[in-house]
Amino acid sequence: MALSYKARRRWAMVILVVGLPLYIVAAVTVMTWLDRPPIWLELLVYLALGFVWALPFRFVFRGVGQPDPDAPGDEG
Template sequence: MALSYRARRRWALVILLVGLPLYIVAAVTIMDVLRDRFGRPIWWLEILVFVALGIIWALPFRSVFKGVGRDDPDAPRPPK
């Protein structure tokens, strides 16, 4: 079942305001645990991991964010 435009907007806000900060805390915590266990990696590898983690979080939510910035397609159009 596809989400309505309003539902996608609400879920996008929840994901950005709640989910993304939680994901950032989890990603930094995982990196800190790996640093403690294996030592600090080479600088370019560390940057590569953070960039990958920065991209990976959005992939499952593409359908939620798709078209959220546009006008509501179901809204009535004003007459010209």
């Protein structure tokens, strides 16, 4: 099922405004459950989690920053 450009823009906004803060809270909560790992390991885990959250949403974010391909263009 392909999403329209406007639907992808709306979902991208919802993911960034609602989903990302929830993911950050969850990641920090999980890290606090661990018994304070070395700083290099903690940094590595945060970097990995920062990259991994966007992988399932690649199709939503792809092309969102581009002009609407279905909008009427300037002709003439």
